[in-house]
Amino acid sequence: MQVFEWSKLIFEEGVRPWGNPMGAAQFGSVFFMVTGFHGFHVSIGVIFLFIFSYKVAKGSPR
Numbered sequence: 001m002q003v004f005e006w007s008k009l010i011f012e013e014g015v016r017p018w019g020n021p022m023g024a025a026q027f028g029s030v031f032f033m034v035t036g037f038h039g040f041h042v043s044i045g046v047i048f049l050f051i052f053s054y055k056v057a058k059g060s061p062r
Helices: 002-012 023-057
Strands: none
Touching: 002 023
8 A cells, every 4th residue: 555655656746755846845754754664664563473373373382
């Protein structure tokens, strides 16, 4: 979902981290930082869920 939003903003609307047609340059920087951090956070969570699910299915206590 975020990839779709990013690609639409970058390629169709011309939004860049250093400036955008909608206004202040800070918007792009904050938007890309926040959504990038969120994507990283979700990815790490999914990796941990896979690891824990594997250990539970295997019967390993730790």
